[in-house]
Amino acid sequence: MQDAGAQMITVHARTRAQGYQGPARWEWIARVKKKLSIPVIANGDIVSVESALQCLVETGADGVMCSRGTLGYPFLVGEIDYFLKTGQHKPLPTPIQRLECAKEHLQALYDYKGDRGIQQARKHMTWYAKEFSGAADLRNQLCAIATVQEGMDYIDRAIDGISL
Numbered sequence: 001m002q003d004a005g006a007q008m009i010t011v012h013a014r015t016r017a018q019g020y021q022g023p024a025r026w027e028w029i030a031r032v033k034k035k036l037s038i039p040v041i042a043n044g045d046i047v048s049v050e051s052a053l054q055c056l057v058e059t060g061a062d063g064v065m066c067s068r069g070t071l072g073y074p075f076l077v078g079e080i081d082y083f084l085k086t087g088q089h090k091p092l093p094t095p096i097q098r099l100e101c102a103k104e105h106l107q108a109l110y111d112y113k114g115d116r117g118i119q120q121a122r123k124h125m126t127w128y129a130k131e132f133s134g135a136a137d138l139r140n141q142l143c144a145i146a147t148v149q150e151g152m153d154y155i156d157r158a159i160d161g162i163s164l
């Protein structure tokens, strides 16, 4: 791919046969990195600042790509970036900030995909509703929403409950 003109490559270090079973084999990313002169981005099992740092050290990669770790938690990308730039941990988002982000995501999914976006939003919304009292109830409500307004109302009610 490099010889064909690729300017950067991301490697997910699992085989097709492996599926998502077992850990990503970061040592293979290190091998790819050694062979190439273009930037290599590491992917697979990067779910925290710590795993990003460990992966960068183990592979020598030029960057990381996060996937499942961002489900319901897009803040992860900013947290890794912040640590790499400052050496400090970014303050974690509060449950309310996470729910405000869920609302933005819900609206964006609808704007982009219409009713199909609402169906897809159901699972995403439940991934945001975590780690506060009443989160399980909110998850139950969000996994069946039919409209943006319904989702917004449930989330707003949960935010009001946390703020009390």
Ligand SMILES: Cc1cc2nc3c(=O)[nH]c(=O)nc-3n(C[C@H](O)[C@H](O)[C@H](O)COP(=O)(O)O)c2cc1C
Pocket: 012, 024, 043, 044, 045, 046, 047, 065, 066, 067, 068, 069
């Ligand atoms: C539900 C799901 C959908 C995915 N869809 C795509 C896709 O459309 N294109 C792609 O290149 N990779 C896709 N992937 C693979 C991810 O980009 C990534 O390589 C993989 O999840 C490993 O990273 P992770 O361990 O951080 O999740 C998908 C992964 C999951 C779990």
